[in-house]
Amino acid sequence: MTLNLTDQQRRIVAYSIPVLAVFAALLFGAIMLLLLGAxxxxxxxxxxxGAFGSGDALIATILRATPLLFVGTGIVIAFRANVINIGAEGQMVLGGLFTVMAALYLPSMPSLIMIPLVLLAGVIGGGLWGFIPGWLKAYLKVNEILSTIMLNIVAVQLMSYLLRGPLIDPQEIERGTRIPQSARLPESSDLPMLFGSDRLHIGWLLAVLCxxxxxYLLWRTPFGFxxxxxxLNEHAARYAGIPVRRTITMALTLSGALAGLAGAVLVAGxxxxxxxxxxxxxxxxxxxxxxGIVAALLGGLHPLWTIASSLLFGGLIVGGQxxxxxxxxxxxxxxxxxxxxVVFVVAADRYRTMLLTTDGRDQQIIDEGSMHGGEDATALGSVYDPAPKGTHSYDNEDL
Amino acid sequence: MTDRSSPILEMKGITKRFPGVLANDNVDFDVYPGEVHTLLGENGAGKSTLVKILYGLYPADEGEVLIDGEVVSLDSPTDAIEHGVGMIHQHFMLVPTLTVAENVSLGLKSSRGALTDLKAVSERILELSNEYGLDLDPSAVVWQLSVGERQRVEIIKALYRDARLLILDEPTAVLTPQEVDQLFVTLRKLTDDGRGLIFISHKLHEVLALSTRITVLRRGAVTGQIPVEGATRESLANMMVGRAVKLTPDKLPAEPGEIALKVQDLIVMGDRGVIAVDGLNLSVRRGEILGIAGVSGNGQRELAETIAGLRQSESGTIEVAGIDVTGARPRKIRDAGLAYVPEERMREGAIGDFTVWENLLLIDYSSPEYLRSGFFKFGAIKEHSQDLVDTFDIRTPSLETSCGSLSGGNIQKVIMARELSSSPTVLVASQPTRGVDIGAAEYIHRRLIDTRNELTDAEFIHAKLIEHRNACTAILMISEDLDEIFGLSDRVAVIYEGKIMGIVDPETATREEVGLMMAGITTTNA
Incomplete structure (x- = not known):
């Protein structure tokens, strides 16, 4: 595809491709609706x-989007380090449990101190549930996809045990109903509401902040670098003296911490x-x-685009109902x-990356053969394989 | 003898475009029976594209291919093989766990239907092997064979399929000088039989030794087609580059200072659990280049990686600038004064999806001069990167261009710039110009010390190495390219099976002498 576009035009086209993909998916959905007689x-x-048409609808969408954004942001961190975190579910659960424990067991305090503390507890819980697979991957080469999925299962059992046992609401025992739920948390841990609403709490604001x-962390600090x-290239990083194992552990820990914060907000909010x-x-x-994984992918593994994509998915869920x-x-x-x-957006992404990279001007002749390690790594190799991980390169593009 | 007056192959007006690149521009090429027709040119000149069209791997945009005077359509390697075209790839296409006979019979119909007919295959292999002096045992398992032997399996494979036209894509890149001689004997037997050979190489002395005719490509177009008689290395290099090329860099005699890198009794295991570096000793002084010559796979990689802290040694010590760094972390060894240009630049040296400036920052990213309260100071970073881009003449559209889209030579200059910017005490450079153009599609205008020179990428990298040697850096240069070794080194150490076979003076030593040592044969005066 040789379109003669200026850089500016090419960029606009490139960024409208995910939006077009969403429309294409909806068009496909329309056919299904027709087939169902609707x-x-x-x-x-x-x-x-239903999703965006009224204040209430918008609040419902935002509330749905909040955990998606926390988790999605964490996923961005993990995936950018090439660590596939499938364990956000379990990390959220741990975050929730830690928050419950902090709120129930900490002495009573004013909200101003209590709320940060219970949220921090959630961060620690999720972080712990990220640290374990992170450490295992970095130091013992345990596949993180397997370990994070397995830890989801452990988290569920831990939750069932705690909410049926040590953390169960004493009233449930008194009444003999034994529903597995915690006691109502102290009011000092309730998240403050925004704009005088009775549902919209500060969680969304916090998620956007995160x-x-x-x-900034990923693109403006040495740690993110x-x-x-x-x-992108573990080998080259190691050759340059970057502590690869520590970085991998940290990435999954941070990723888990953000999922834990999602769990904390779900409980306290x-x-x-x-x-x-x-x-x-x-x-x-x-x-x-x-x-949240899907939201992060739709957001091109960029935290700021993930804000938009989490709202879109929140809207799809609420509007879908x-x-x-x-x-x-x-x-x-x-x-x-x-x-x-998801399928349409991911499939269309190839065209977006192609538009941003098959730019004859940027493209110098690539070595025939030897340097790219493949048999057919001539000029073709570089042109048609711009993003080897199938992910995205919004990187430093201005938003 | 077959009829040698009509060509086996004619390629007429071949044009092939890739996005942004004209890979072949109206190329005419033919091969007569019994001749070696060499394709010569820089990386990116279009040699590989042309033979890939012939082998059915790419369709040509324009032009036609005639075999035995008839137009053929080659849509896949199967078509090409049917028309008698065989290809010996640069990277061998063999299954290591199978025997020679099994590899040869892969993909062929068996005469016994669903059952294999390895016995018949083995007999034929022995026949061919005797006829052409290939010396192969059909029942040997491929992974046990040496590189030279594996190449002979590839040749047998092609002969077994009755190839009359053989394409040899840089066949000598992995061989010792002695193995090259042996290969050439075989190849001459093949041409005596009336087969046609297409030889791709950029080693000029080999081209002159083997070819009947030479076609030179530059930027996809034919710049000359000449018989080998009367051609010289200089004239060929000029045709490749379009101007006079200096094949050996100028340098002043070395003034070695104190020892900066000292390796003692080093033993390192390779990836397969066998000893790769076997009690190796060497030392490099400030202000000298110690060249390590050897066929790849003799412990060079493990040696370099161990010095850089990327691999643990079994025993022995390594000192950088007087500091014992044995077993230290890479970062610590770098802090002691080591810089490292690794062998595989895209895998180990650079991050393809990072921009040019990010790659230049890969080591210094946490240096205080680039940070303000924990955040990057992009102004200072970009300024520093721009300086390096200018000093090392890195040809990039911008600092924001992703490094992977640059040419091999420019990527190597990014890595060199980064590694040398810290003014290291010791530089370990593995294969500094492998895959880098010796004369390039783009020229480099740069003022060096007192001359105004136009340099190619490889010349430039060589000049930089010598510049830093003169500035008292100790340089350990590992290379398989003997021209590079002889041209740059102040001393040449030859490595064989993880040991230094001897150290020679490149001024007085001969290629033959070094070649024998590379094959493990000690000469008396070494």
């Missing part, structure tokens, strides 16, 4: 209104102000530990629609 235009407008801070260097278990992580996290109610389609369709968005 009116897609009506359905989608209900969906949009995303911005992560952007090290982390990205390790993620919940309407019941307690943590309960339905025997799986999903009941507590709402799947944010997995959906409205769509379901409005045109009477099965909930499976909503799940399928989310999946379609």
């Amino acid at each position: 009116n897609p235009i009506e359905g989608y407008s209900e969906m949009f209104i 995303a911005v801070a992560t952007y 090290r982390l990205r260097a390790v993620g 919940s309407e019941s102000h307690r943590m309960f278990s339905d025997g799986s992580t999903l009941g507590f996290t709402g799947g944010a530990g997995f959906n 409205a769509l379901q109610r409005a045109v009477q389609v099965p909930s499976a369709l909503i799940v399928a629609l989310n999946g379609l968005v």
Whole structure:
């Protein structure tokens, strides 16, 4: 594809590709809606209104987006270090449990001190659940995908045990109902509300702050530099004297810490102000530990774009429920629609990277053969393989 | 003898475009039976593209290929093989765990249907092997064979498929001088039989020794097609580059100072758990270049990595600038004064997806001069990077360009700039100009000390190495390129099976002498 575009135009086209991909996915979803006998235009407008059409809708979307953004930001950190963290669910659970314990066992304190402390407890819990697989990967070469998934399972059992045993609400024992949930946390740990709303707490603000801070961390500090260097080429990083193992451990710890913070906010910002278990992580996290990965990928593994993508996914979830109610389609369709968005965005990403890199002017003749290690590594090799990890390169592009 | 008056192969008006690059520009090329037609040119000149078109790996945009006078369409290597084209790849395409006979029969129909016919294959291999002096045992397992033997398996593979036209893509790159001689004997037997050979190399003395005709490519176009008679190294280099090239750099005699790098009784295990460096001793003084010559795989890589702290030694000591750094972390060894230009630049030396400035910062990223309260001072960083880009004449559209999109020579200059910017006491440079153009598509204008020179990438890297040697850096240069070794080194150490076979003076030693030592044969005066 040889389009004659200026840099500026090329960049605009490139950045509109993910948006177009979302539209393409919705178009595909429209066909499914038609097949189910529903009116897609009506359905989608209900969906949009349900997600963004009113103050309440917007708040619901933001509340859904909050854990996605925390987790997504953590995923950005891990993936940028080339560490695949699938354990955000478990890290959220640990964050929640630590928050519950801090809130219940700490002496009573004013909110101003209490809230930071319970959130910090969540950070520590999630961080611990990230540190373990991080350390195992860095020092014992344990595959982090396996270990993080397995730790999700451990986290669920730990949650069930604690919420049925030591942390169970004493009233549940008195009443004999024994529902696995904690006592109501002290009011001093309730998250403050924004704009006088009775639902919208400071969690979203905190998440946006974390995303911005992560952007600075990754692109403006030596630590972030090290982390990205390790993620892109571990060997070269090691050759340059960068402590690779420590960096990998730190990346997964930080990633877990942010997921833990998501769990803490879910607990301290919940309407019941307690943590309960339905025997799986999903009941507590709402799947944010997995959906956050998708939000991060859709955001091009860039923390600031992840703010937008988490809102989009929050909107899809909330709006999807409205769509379901409005045109009477099965909930499976909503799940399928989310999946379609992901597939389209990821598939379209190749074109975006191509547009940003197949720029004849930037492209010098690449060595024939030898240097890129492959048999067919001629000029072709570099042109068609711009992002070897299949991820993204928004990097230092201005937003 | 077959009819030698009509060509086996004619390629007419071949044009091939890649995005932003004209790889082949209206190239005419032919091969007659019984001749060695050499394709000569820099990296990126279009040699590999041309033979890949012939081997069915790329379609040509324009032009036609005729074999035995008939237009053929070559859409895959299978087509090419059917038309009698064989290719000996630079990287061998063999399954290491299979025997020679099994490798040869891979992909061929068996005469016994679903069952293998290895016995028949083995017999034929022995026949071919005797006929051409290839000396191969069909039942040997490939991973046990030497590099030279593996290459002969590739040749057998092609002959077994009845190739009349053989493409040899840099076949000598991995061989010792003696193995090269043996290969040439085999190749001459093949041409005596009326086969045609296409030889790709940029080692000029080999080209002159083997070729019948030489076609020189530059930037995708043919710049000359001449018979070997009357051609000289200088004339060929001039055709490749388009101007006179200095094949050996000028340098003043060394003035070695105190010992800066000292390796004693070093024993290091290789990746396969066998001893790679075997009780090695060497020392490099400030202000000298010690060249390590040897066929790759004789412990060079392990030696360099151990010095840089990337590999642990079993025993022995390493001192950098008088400090014992045995077993220390890479960062600590760097702090002691070591800089390291690794062998594989894209894997170990640079981060392809990082920008030029990020790659230049890879070592100094936490230096206080680039930080203000913990955050990068981009102004200072970019200024420093721009300085390095200017000093090392790194050809890049901008500092923000990703390093991986630069040419090999420019990537190497990025690495050199980064490593030398710390004014190291010791520099370990592995294969500093491998894959870098000896004469390049782009010229480098640069004022050096007192001359105004136009230098190619490789010349420039060599000049930089000598500049730093003159500035009292101790340089350990590991190279498989004997021209480079003889041209730059003040002393030459030859490594064989993890030991230094001897140290010679490049002014007085001959290539043959060094070649024998590279093959493990000690000469008396070494």
